[in-house]
Amino acid sequence: MLRNLLFAIFILSVLGVQGQKDYIPPSKNRAVKKVVSQQGDTILAVDLREVEIPSDQQRKEFYTDLGRMIYNVKKVYPYAKITSEIINEYDSIYDHFDRKRDRKRFLKQVEKDLKDEFEDELKNLTVTQGRILIKLINRETGVTSYDLIKNLKGGFSAFLWQGVAKLFGSNLKDEFQKDRDDVMLEYIVRRIERGEIYVAPRERKTKLDISKLDI
Numbered sequence: 001m002l003r004n005l006l007f008a009i010f011i012l013s014v015l016g017v018q019g020q021k022d023y024i025p026p027s028k029n030r031a032v033k034k035v036v037s038q039q040g041d042t043i044l045a046v047d048l049r050e051v052e053i054p055s056d057q058q059r060k061e062f063y064t065d066l067g068r069m070i071y072n073v074k075k076v077y078p079y080a081k082i083t084s085e086i087i088n089e090y091d092s093i094y095d096h097f098d099r100k101r102d103r104k105r106f107l108k109q110v111e112k113d114l115k116d117e118f119e120d121e122l123k124n125l126t127v128t129q130g131r132i133l134i135k136l137i138n139r140e141t142g143v144t145s146y147d148l149i150k151n152l153k154g155g156f157s158a159f160l161w162q163g164v165a166k167l168f169g170s171n172l173k174d175e176f177q178k179d180r181d182d183v184m185l186e187y188i189v190r191r192i193e194r195g196e197i198y199v200a201p202r203e204r205k206t207k208l209d210i211s212k213l214d215i
Contacts, residue, residue, distance in 0.1 A: 065184075066184065069184055069185065069188060070188055070197060072126075072128055072129050072132050073132060073136075073185065073188045073189065073192070074192075074197070074199050074200075075125070075129050076125065076129050076130075076132050076133040076136060077136060077189070077192060077199050078199060078200075078201070078202035079118060079121070079122070079133055079136075079202075080133060080136035080137050080139070080140050081140060082117065082118075082202065082204050083114075083118075083137050083140065083141070084137070084140035084141050085204065086110075086113065086114065086117070086204075086206075087141055088141075089208060090106075090110050090208065093106070093208070094106060094107075109208075113206040113208065116205060116206050117204065117205050117206045131174065132185065134174050135174055135182060135185060136185075136189070138174065139189070144174065
């Protein structure tokens with residue numbers, strides 16, 4: 001908000017020195033006004049809405065929250081990226097199986113690979129980190145964690161896991177909303193993607209081997 005105010009003042013300053021013309025640039029909210037002083041000079045004035053300047057305590061709390069969020073995102077971001085990689089790889093293969101039996105075996109292998117890849121590490125995540133991971137998986141794949149489980153295990157299993165998640169304060173149906181609730185999260189992820197925030201690389205442990213499936 002303060003940045004917008006300073007930008008508005010800068011624009012008005014530029015307009016004010018351009019030859020003192022009578023033309024007033026149109027404004028949707030008509031906040032810009034032409035004012036004639038007692039000395040006959042024409043100046044520009046603008047009605048600005050009230051701006052709340054955060055206190056030192058509010059700024060401190062904001063940066064504390066931001067630092068905590070960055071820490072949590074760095075913790076789970078690699079898991080979301082690898083999940084996206086695995087899903088995209090396996091999804092491209094799944095449709096090639098015509099027989100239901102082959103698809104079932106393939107899905108069991110997918111489930112095993114996901115467990116081998118993440119299970120031990122995900123046990124150590126906090127509730128907050130788990131929520132962030134659910135959001136990031138949706139951001140990376142475009143699919144909620146609930147739908148991922150539903151496609152893998154079926155609707156009833158997804159329903160049961162959703163119940164377990166809610167016991168721990170999470171929701172597998174959570175979607176990533178970069179323009180609403182997840183503005184700060186999106187800001188951090190974009191900085192990671194631009195290389196402005198370093199995230200330690202995490203190599204993928206599992207690799208798909210169709211020969212093991214006996215298909």
